[in-house]
Amino acid sequence: MRDVVRIVELAGPVPDDGGSPDLARLEDFRDLSRADRRPDRPGGRGLVLAEGTVVVRRLLDSPYPPRALLGVSRRISELEAELAGLDVPAFVTDADTMASVVGFHLNRGVLASADRADAPDLDGLLAGARRVAVAEAVNDHENLGSLFRNAAALDVDAVLLAPGCADPLYRRSVRVSMGHVLRVPFRGADWPTLVAALRRAGFVLGALTPSGDVTPESLAGTDRVALMLGAEGPGLSVEALALADHRVGIPMAAGVDSLNVATAAAVAFHAARPAGVS
Numbered sequence: 001m002r003d004v005v006r007i008v009e010l011a012g013p014v015p016d017d018g019g020s021p022d023l024a025r026l027e028d029f030r031d032l033s034r035a036d037r038r039p040d041r042p043g044g045r046g047l048v049l050a051e052g053t054v055v056v057r058r059l060l061d062s063p064y065p066p067r068a069l070l071g072v073s074r075r076i077s078e079l080e081a082e083l084a085g086l087d088v089p090a091f092v093t094d095a096d097t098m099a100s101v102v103g104f105h106l107n108r109g110v111l112a113s114a115d116r117a118d119a120p121d122l123d124g125l126l127a128g129a130r131r132v133a134v135a136e137a138v139n140d141h142e143n144l145g146s147l148f149r150n151a152a153a154l155d156v157d158a159v160l161l162a163p164g165c166a167d168p169l170y171r172r173s174v175r176v177s178m179g180h181v182l183r184v185p186f187r188g189a190d191w192p193t194l195v196a197a198l199r200r201a202g203f204v205l206g207a208l209t210p211s212g213d214v215t216p217e218s219l220a221g222t223d224r225v226a227l228m229l230g231a232e233g234p235g236l237s238v239e240a241l242a243l244a245d246h247r248v249g250i251p252m253a254a255g256v257d258s259l260n261v262a263t264a265a266a267v268a269f270h271a272a273r274p275a276g277v278s
Contacts, residue, residue: 008091022089025068026101028113029091032171033103048116049171050179052108053078058179060086064114070098071110079110116169120185122193126201129157130224130274134194134205136240137164137231138261144168145176146262147229152180154269160198161188162240164231195243198226205244207236208268210257212249216271219248227268232261 008022028047047067050059053075060066060082069076069083069090076083076092083090099105126132133156138144144166151159159168165188166173168181189197198205206219207228219225228244230236235258241247250259250267259267 008089009093022068025089025113026070026091028068029070029101029111031103046116048114048169048174048182050112050114050182051106051110051171051175053110055175055179056110056112057082058182059112059114059174062114062179062182063117064182065117067113067115069110069112070101072098075108075110119187122187122189122197123200125158125185125187126197126203129201131156131269131272132158132160132198132203132226133265133269134160134162134198134226134228135165135230136162136228136236137234138229139164139166139231141166141170141172142176143232143260143262145173145181147265148173148177148181148184148186150262150266150269151184152177154266155273156184156269159184159186160194160226161186162191162194191239191243204246206246206248206268206272207241207244208248208250208264209235209241210249212247214246214248215251216248216268219246219272221275222272223274225272227265227272229261229265229268232258 028045032049048059048064050056056069056079066086066088068088069079071092072095073092076090095105102111133147133151135144135147138147145168148159148168161168168186174181195205201224203224203226204219204222205226205228227248228236228240230240248268250264
């Protein structure tokens, strides 16, 4: 490995930090199965964790400052170009030793940890945006990760998180998003703050609901659109629906009244893409 990346070979019993600054970073990966180390729960470390070479590459190309890597030799070698010049330790080991650190066998063969980045300024985030998603009470981490992946694929410039949403930087969300939660900017705030910022930026608010009276396609010609999405089951709150300029419905076959929130988001994101975007 070139430049300043420090390779630390691990074999046999997993050492404690022993006073080594590099080995102290191994703590980022210990016992991930215990309460799954959710960063938003007691015992969480507040770190971002990426799994697999694809997601780790996206983390290394993101605003989140990397701290360390842990992986089998082949996976670490695959990341050599991305690691060049980074001042981080890379722990290289076998699958069994890696499992003894993490607490379970990790099929993807590599993990990376990073510190969180500062949240972007809300007005600055919206200044150049044309399409944004606003999620309310989407508290399933896998749905939230899928929503970010769909947003990245379908020209959504940012995701705003209204009250009740899960932490998008939880490991499962990062994994399901294929790392796109690290690339699509997001910001959380209460409804009054979010709506005031959206109005200042000239956004039209469309609330997705089975009782919608317009389709997502009808918003495609609108310059700036915020698509509001609620949790599966209850959907958007009465408060959120009252804030919307339009109630947006996706036509469905008889006998089906709703879609998974990430699936509904994908349909709406595609249908409401700005004019001229293929």
